[in-house]
Amino acid sequence: MSVNEIYDLLKKYRENECTPEEKERIIRWYQQFEQEAELLPEIPQRKLDQLWSSIENRVNGRKGRRIGWIYRCAVAAVILCLVAGGIAYYNQGAKKNGVELVQQEILPAKGVVVLQLSDGRQVPLTEAVTIRDREGMIIKNDSTKVLDYTLAGDGAVQPVYNTITVPAGGEYRVLLSDGSSVRLNSCSSLTYPVPFHGDVREVKLKGEAFFDVVKGVKPFIVKTSSMDVRVLGTSFNVSDYEDDYQAQTTLLEGRVAVKEYEITPGMMLAYSKRDGQVRTEEVDTDLYVSWMKGKFRFEDMRLEDIMTKLNRWYDCEVEYADASLCGLRFSGAAEKDRPASYLLGMIETVTDVKFKVSGKKILVMNK
CATH class of the missing domain: 3.55.50.30 (Phage tail protein beta-alpha-beta fold)
Structure with missing residues (x-):
């Protein structure tokens, strides 16, 4: 049965409008759901318990085993929708059942990503184009939201820096001159040299980004306002927004060092901006990326x-x-x-x- 069919049957059951055949259908569905619930990767057991408790607590004056079963079914419907990606309105019936849902739409923002070149020029990244920075360094922007510096060369005498700024509702990927990939989340910016100079490859991040760093002799360092993440070659996520109370680094592959701590794949390091405390723990990395x-x-x-x-x-x-x-x-x-x-x-x-x-x-x- 589809989500809408399940919901309609549950609604009819609560209102005593189900036929015997419809009651049998919902019972069979619920029994099958109970058997397979533990296999649903999106919903941990404690979340099942939270959902059952949340909805059962809303039953006002309606007691008994029969009612409890109905609301367990309602929870199961909610869980099924969560696994599918969320529940919006349950069509128009949800409001009648006591849930006042949002009527107006707020859509993802559509700001413009901006590249600031070393001479101060600001280039909106709205189309595929080849850009030349100082000393003829080539930067390519393509239609798939990738800014490519792999053809920039290494002829610059002095360090030359660019900054890419991603607004609300946006994401963008940057291929740095060494081939390392950085994917920026919304409301984030990255400042980086074109190309890298000196004994380290160093970039500055505000906000959140996922790094896939090419292995090399020179260490790669991500600097934020709260911490430095030092690597040689690895894949990891860094989040340090100005208005967040903590900064986080989550490691998928390789090894990184943060504030004298080393973390291994599957671990997250969190730094508290309030008291300077550091904690590390094993996490579900999919949650952070x-x-x-x-x-x-x-x-x-x-x-x-x-x-x-x-x-x-x-x-x-x-x-x-x-x-x-x-x-x-x-x-x-x-x-x-x-x-x-x-x-x-x-x-x-x-x-x-x-x-x-x-x-x-x-x-x-x-x-």
Whole structure:
């Protein structure tokens, strides 16, 4: 059965409108779901428990084994939608069942990526073009959002620096002169030499980027406002936005050193900007690079941090009617090319918050 068919049957069941055949269909579906739930990679067991508890707590005055089973089915439907990438409206029926979903659409922002050359010129990267910087160094920008410096050469006498700035709702990839690849997330910028000079390959990052560094004799260093990440050749993600309370490095391949700590593949290092504490832990690396795969993924994340990430993609304004809502936690996933309402609707369904949207402003309230 499709998601919409499941939801329609659950709705009819709650309203005592199911035929015996329809009741049998939903029972068979739920039994099959119970058997296969543990195989769903997106939903850990503790999330199943959270969802069951969240929806069961909303039952006002309706007790009994029969009702509990119905709401476990409702949770299963929610989980199925999460695995598929989110739940937006459940068509028009969801609002009738007590969930006030967002009616206005906030779409991903569409800013222009800008390249600043060493002489101060700013070049909007809106089309495929060949750019020449000082001393004739060749930079190619193609239609697949890749800025290529591999033909820049190494004839510059003095270090020459470029900066690429990616706005809200954007992503861009840079091939550095040594062949290393950097993929920048939204609201991020990278400053780098063209070509590399001296004994190290050093770049400066604001925001978030995924690095795939070509092995070489010269160490590769990523400098942010909070830390230096030092590598020889590896694949890793670095996130250090100015308004985040911590900076993170997540390693996929190779080995990196950060603040005298070494981490190995599958580990994440987090640096607290508030107290300078460093912690390392093994993580699901897919969670930290999901942005490159066109998805938002959240695992037990604070609502305030989720909304900050949404703001960087949709370029919206977020306000809270009650400051205590900032600390609520949520797990889920949604495609980034969807309107913001897609993810907001998911959060509304499984938490006690609701969102009021006016233009590009989002007000977070208690239900």
